[in-house]
Amino acid sequence: MHFTPPPYLDPGSGSFIIQILIAALLGLGVALRASWSKIKGYFGVKPKAEEEDNDSADASD
Amino acid sequence: MQATEKLSASFRDPSGFLFTRNGILYRQINRAYEKDYARLMDSGLYDKLVKAGLLIPHVETDQAPADAQRDAALKVIQPERVPFISYPYEWSFSQLKDAALATLSIHKRAIKMGMSLKDASAYNIQFVRGKATLIDTLSFEVYKEGEPWVAYRQFCQHFLAPLALMAYCDVRLSQLMRVYIDGVPLDLASKLLPAKTKFNFGLLTHIHVHASAQKRYSDKAIEPRKGAMRVNQQAMIGLIESLEAAIKKLTWKPAGTEWGDYYENTNYTDGAFEHKKQLVREWSLEKKPALVWDLGGNTGVFSREAASSDAFTVSFDIDPAAVEQNYRTVKSKKEQNILPLVLDLTNPSPSLGWDHTERDSFGARGPVDMALALAVIHHLAISNNVPLSQLASFFAARSKWLVIEFVPKSDSQVQKLLTSREDIFPNYTREGFEKAFSTCFTIHKSEVVRDSERILYLMETR
Known part of the structure; x- marks a missing residue:
């Protein structure tokens, strides 16, 4: 017998699927940005300071 | 005989739990969490987060484990005690916003150092020395490249949805957090938010489309480990940055309420x-x-x-x-x-x-x-x-x-x-x-x- 769980048991499936789709799209953006800064670097434009250091400021400002 | 009392807020986590003994707060770490704890401490992630004021500091102690769970125990640590525990339905708009940004910042730093934040509960954030700080040391797990963020839904429910409702509808909707202990259901947020939020990329994807996907797939099981079901590290960073941008865009200006002036x-x-x-x-x-x-x-x-x-x-x-x-x-x-x-x-x-x-x-x-x-x-x-x-x-x-x-x-x-x-x-x-x-x-x-x-x-x- 096939058993389908009631909807309230697993609200996670949709979240997983949508996350995978959105992340794939956004990952492309990150990849493009990385190559763009490499191209800029080739022409002597300095990359921005490592973003990591700004994170704590973000969280507290 | 020492008076040991297990605290009830941490009962869900098999990795460990909080208890007090003679008035001092301890956290027992279970063997099940051994690998993850070692990675947190040895990778330098712990030091980095504590230095940034994003994670509560702790010291390892030689205290005996809490009696009931003695066999499962790996270690007992003593976290710094938070002077007053507060909850998201007691926070103002910017407090919830800062807690959201702190959570994302922690997850991003963790991903870059081979770990992932497995829990994005707003209740794991407390205000310590004026700053939003993660108080659950056991929220990290070793990151397996390709795995989606298990706390994505929770983050949207605990942070993005209430903040969007406060910014676009009414700041008093923070009180929905008091009704829904695991965060505002996304279908409810999607229904309450004005139509114009569908033109905001972050809210469109992470709330509206997310809510429809939840409904559509609510009775279907998935296998996240299948080839196509992957979120590589770059995509994960993209996801985190998109959530960050969505949160940062939300603003609320205090005006017109009872006693502002x-x-x-x-x-x-x-x-x-x-x-x-x-x-x-x-x-x-x-x-x-x-x-x-x-x-x-x-x-x-x-x-x-x-x-x-x-x-x-x-x-x-x-x-x-x-x-x-x-x-x-x-x-x-x-x-x-x-x-x-x-x-x-x-x-x-x-x-x-x-x-x-x-x-x-x-x-x-x-x-x-x-x-x-x-x-x-x-x-x-x-x-x-x-x-x-x-x-x-x-x-x-x-x-x-x-x-x-x-x-x-x-x-x-x-x-x-x-x-x-x-x-x-x-x-x-x-x-x-x-x-x-x-x-x-x-x-x-x-x-x-x-x-x-x-x-x-x-x-x-x-």
């Missing part, structure tokens, strides 16, 4: 105001409380006088605009010992969750050393009809010392409250007030506030 509208002079500040400061310095509750603290002017004695002061107010303003002051002045919170004294936070034990009520988080009740008694006694004797026992149950201001009927603020209703308060006089409060308190000092008819008392619970 209260201090500009008072009926007493600068002299009275300064005198009141001076008395609060003097009495706090004299009694040296460690923890103070300012009940009806507005934007925190008097909380700061109490805090100048080094007391950690929680400044409660019913008005989200005043609390927001207070929190912005905390941030701009980098104040470490003031915590502004939204609270309705006539209906304070109840105990919530499984068996009523997951979130403590307002009362259960006391009593404290000193409470301030300034310009608040007339609201409780007259607007809310609470008899003076009940007010006295309410305050006596909350704190050892009480600094309370009596505002007589002749005061214009009280007159205002009485214009729309019949005066059924024959006992609301100085004598009636002192008599009612003397049953629970010893009155040590009483001072008439300069240039006013108001009286400030220092009382001690009997």
Whole structure:
């Protein structure tokens, strides 16, 4: 017998699927940005300071 | 025999749990969490997060594990104790926003160092030294490249949805967090948000489309490890940055609420105001409380006088605009010992969750050393009809010392409250007030506030 769980048991499936789709799209953006800064670097434009250091400021400002 | 008590808020986590022994807070780490704990400590992630003020520091101890779970135990650590635990439904807009950004910042740093935040609960964030800080040391797991973020849904429900509702609909919708303990359901948020939010990429994807996907796939099982079901590291960073951008875009400006401009509208002079500040400061310095509750603290002017004695002061107010303003002051002045919170004294936070034990009520988080009740008694006694004797026992149950201001009927603020209703308060006089409060308190000092008819008392619970 096939058993389908009631909807309230697993609200996670949709979240997983949508996350995978959105992340794939956004990952492309990150990849493009990385190559763009490499191209800029080739022409002597300095990359921005490592973003990591700004994170704590973000969280507290 | 040592008194060991397991705390109920951490019962869900197989990695470990909190317990107190002889008044000291410990966290037991179970063997199941051994690999993840080792990675957290050895990778340098722990040091990095603690240095940034994003994670609560702890020390490893040689304490025996809590009895019931002795076999499962790996280690017992002692985390720094948070002076006052608060909950998202008590935070102002910017507090919830900062907690959201701190969560994302922690997850991003973790991903870059081979770990992932497996839990994005708003309840794992507390305000420590004025900053949003993760207090659950066991929230990390070793990151397996390709795995989706298991806490994505939780992050959207605990942070993005309530913040979007507060920004686009009404700031009071933060109270939905009190109803839904695992965050605002996304289908509800999607229904309540105005249509224009569908033109905001972050809200369109992470709330509206996310909610529809949840509905569509609600009865389907998935296998996340299949080839196509992967989120590589670059995609994960993209996801985190997209959530960050969505959160940062949400703003709310305190205006138009009840008492946002209260201090500009008072009926007493600068002299009275300064005198009141001076008395609060003097009495706090004299009694040296460690923890103070300012009940009806507005934007925190008097909380700061109490805090100048080094007391950690929680400044409660019913008005989200005043609390927001207070929190912005905390941030701009980098104040470490003031915590502004939204609270309705006539209906304070109840105990919530499984068996009523997951979130403590307002009362259960006391009593404290000193409470301030300034310009608040007339609201409780007259607007809310609470008899003076009940007010006295309410305050006596909350704190050892009480600094309370009596505002007589002749005061214009009280007159205002009485214009729309019949005066059924024959006992609301100085004598009636002192008599009612003397049953629970010893009155040590009483001072008439300069240039006013108001009286400030220092009382001690009997």
